[in-house]
Amino acid sequence: MAIPILLVAGFLGAGKTTLINQLLRNPGGKRIAAIVNDFGAIDIDAALLESSTEGLVSLKNGCICCSLQGDLLRSLASVTRRHPVPDAVVIETSGISDPAEIIRNLLDPVIFKAAALETVATLVDAHLLTNEPQLWDDPLWLSQARSADVLLVTKAELIGQDAAAHLIAKLQQRFLPKPVFRLLADLPLEILFGYGPGEQRAPGPARPTSLPFFATTSWTATKPLSLAKFQHALNVMSQTLLRAKGIVTFAGEDPRPLLFQLVGSRATLTPSPLAPGDGLEAAIVLIAREELADLTMITSLLDEAVCL
Template sequence: MTPPRIAVTVVSGFLGAGKTTLLNRMVRRAEGSRLAVIVNDFGELNIDAAIVSEVTDAVVSLQNGCICCTVQEDLLAQLTGMAQLQPRLERIVIECSGVSDPQRIVQTLAYPQLRSQMQLDMVITVVDATRHLQLEGEYARLARAQVAAADLLLLNKTDLVDEEQLQALRNALGLRTRIHESVQAQLPDALWLDTDLDLKSRTVKPMVRVSNDDHSEMFSSWLWQGTTALDVERLRAWLQALPGDVFRVKGLVVLAQGGKAHWLQHVGTRSQFLPATDEALANATRLVFIARRGFDGWQALGQGLEACKMTEDERT
């Protein structure tokens, strides 16, 4: 008897939309099933994979490139290997980086060596209700491509906008696919665990043209690492004042208050600090910044972070 094909769920969305929060929820809800996760991050460190690894060991990291461009061959190799695992996997969840077009991942799943082994059951695109309509130019086109590829749109952070803003976003998204509105990336199990979409009957949607073949060229990234703990109040104030060209800040930060490690997620003017494991503490502070192409303010950002450090006199 031919074994059932492995269900594949693709999670997409622009930088900071809430994909990793959703992925953590999905992993927890699928506890007990044979599930593996592929996480792609743009930058020198795969912070998202490190966060998800605190929930499950079944994580594969594809980093420092766009999963639909520069690391697409790595994705194909990982999926081919996963198809051979025993006991056989039941589901694979792929989290695309915020710079990726998920339609290219859909096309990868249709390659001959995969389509007899795996079945795409849905593409979920997470949309940030506070930022989607503010994107311009090639960044707006990339976000539209992510939306166009979706079977389900998770309209996230709806608690942070008023009803007028929310309706404007609904109008912009249109009625092309299902939309579920959420806070903190809450997604009912029935919307993703009970799907039954067949790859053979699924229509590959037209791709929305984005200006660059390699989407990662639209962005620049920078890694900052340090061993000195940072003062949380100075850090919060500094993050609030970041230039608009910086789309995203995420990573592990050791806070002077208590000396504990926290996962930092920053988008726009909002920051979130979540406690990390004791194992993460040994890695000290490491932050990844993602900004517009050509951003040249990295030195100033480094100086700002240095100013957030707590001095020896303050610690005594």
């Protein structure tokens, strides 16, 4: 019997890593293997997941809908040959991946016999979609939503109960007949391993895609950062970047590492379960639309935030 595959898609910062962490920590008695894909030379997502599972494969510095297609299929073939055999495989796409292309890759006849795509779950960031309504017409976001078997709404608590209900109703109307759920902490596995058409899924006709191009860079520091200067850099990043994620430490009384995340104009700093890396005090991945990117300026501002 083929191992079921859950493909987790969603725009930058929608909460894909959080969902996969939840699945790995509460697998419901299943052996779950995870394949993650971060668009950057520093794979922050994989680092955050490493403490959760031994069955983790990391693909980085590209996206699995284009430059890493071969890596994905080879990694998936390797996972299916493990002993004991996993009960399920979860594949996390990068936030800039087009699931339609990945689905076609997963329908490779050799792979499909060993691991069959069962469900495509696309995460929808309620806060981002509410504050950036132009995403409703964004080609990449639309492809991610249309490729899904089920839509999972994240961060609904940030927009309020009434706004969340309105957004879910709009998603249901726009993408009928796809089921739409608000992603909760106790989401049952049956929701994720049961909505796809499984072996009835057939490859669709190839179609050209016109998706925005993205620029990415990775930045590291070997000394702690000044919080005030980092906040200055953050003001610029929030106006320029689509997404930033990393682990940082600040000079001062509390040297503990913090997980830094930026999605649009919203930034958070929370305790990190791991350090930035050997000999590092900070490691950040920056992603922007290519035509709007000035990543050199941002890395210069981050350089200025390093305490000498």
